[in-house]
Amino acid sequence: MNRGGVGLGGGAAGGGGPTAAAAAAAAQKQKTLLQRVDTDIGNLVDNFGFLVNVARVNDPPVRNSQESFMMEMRAARMVQAADSLLKLVSELKQTAVFSGFASLNDHVDQRTDEFNKLAENTNVILARIGEEAAANLKELESHYYSSKQRTSNLPHERLE
Template sequence: MSHGKIPQSKEQLLKSYTASLKQDVRAMLENFEEIVKLAKGESDTQLSKMTQSEQDTYEMHVRAANIVCAGESLLKLVSDIKQYLILNDFPSVNEAITQNSKLFRTKQAECDQKLMSLRDDMAADLYDLEEEYYTSIYKH
């Protein structure tokens, strides 16, 4: 299934991620189901109970380790996807830059407006102070 806009390498990468996800989740589920079966203790074998118990315990440890490995693989997959998105999601990066640029221009305009208003207020106050000083009887 070919998507016109998606480059072939990107499509293959997405298929690889999907396959890895399915494989890891399947491995976790299958190993968990087998551990539950072992915990039920329904196996009919010719081994002694002690030997069977040791074998079941060992198999549970191996299956638990398999679940951990599948979980670590999923974490690595998430990390790879995040890294891929960070490095290759140029439209989002450009959009974020544009939004920040607009935000900073707006802030700059607000600051300029406030500075102009402050300048005007200070000029008016200075004019009033100068007039008061020059018309004062305390001027020497």
């Protein structure tokens, strides 16, 4: 029951994807989980098949204690395999949730860093624009105050 290509988590397609070590660890974990699934399902099928074979109606109406013991043992093994599969499903859910949160946190941290850099760049640009505006304003003021137009059109001089 090899399920090649079945991923356990969405890989990062864009930006900074997982490192090679993380990808190898994820591939190993996927392989281990698939082996567990194969083993547990195989155990379920084998034990169920054995139970069906033992449960056939024979001519003697009474079963001997050995057949009864074998049926109980196979049923217990089926329960163990089913329990193992349930634990596997729970583990996969936890992995999906926590890896989702981890990748979401990584993405949020990455975006926060990007926005902080943009904020720093914006502050530098705004400071430069402010300095240029102040320098231009000083230059314009000096031209205005020294211009003949200003001195000839002063309102207080007209009133006198």
